[in-house]
Amino acid sequence: MRKGREMTKASLGVNKLIKECHSIARGKGWWKDERNDGELIALMHSELSEALEAMRNHGTKDNVAEELADVCIRIFDFCGARNIDLEETLRKKIAYNKTRPYRHGKKF
Numbered sequence: 399m400r401k402g403r404e405m406t407k408a409s410l411g412v413n414k415l416i417k418e419c420h421s422i423a424r425g426k427g428w429w430k431d432e433r434n435d436g437e438l439i440a441l442m443h444s445e446l447s448e449a450l451e452a453m454r455n456h457g458t459k460d461n462v463a464e465e466l467a468d469v470c471i472r473i474f475d476f477c478g479a480r481n482i483d484l485e486e487t488l489r490k491k492i493a494y495n496k497t498r499p500y501r502h503g504k505k506f
């Protein structure tokens with residue numbers, strides 16, 4: 399299906415996940431009071447650290463995946479609260495990254 403000269407974008411489902419994760423967090427009382435962005439970013443970090451700990455503790459791939467899912471859930475909740483269109487931003491960044499040079503021109 400064509401829309402103008404551009405192909406219609408199929409949903410990646412990210413904004414639906416954002417809506418669901420934020421709705422659950424609201425329902426569980428996490429947004430009863432306004433929250434601090436720094437704290438929320440730190441909590442995203444904490445889930446990455448839990449993924450690392452799962453690896454260090456010989457966790458299974460499922461254990462690591464669960465912590466990575468927690469990272470995504472916290473990011474989605476944040477995007478829902480701050481009205482961030484992560485899906486569109488992902489599209490733009492992925493398209494941009496395709497144009498970048500090998501290893502983005504970096505040594506490492």
Ligand SMILES: [Mg+2]
Nearest residue numbers: 445448465468
């Ligand atoms: Mg966790």
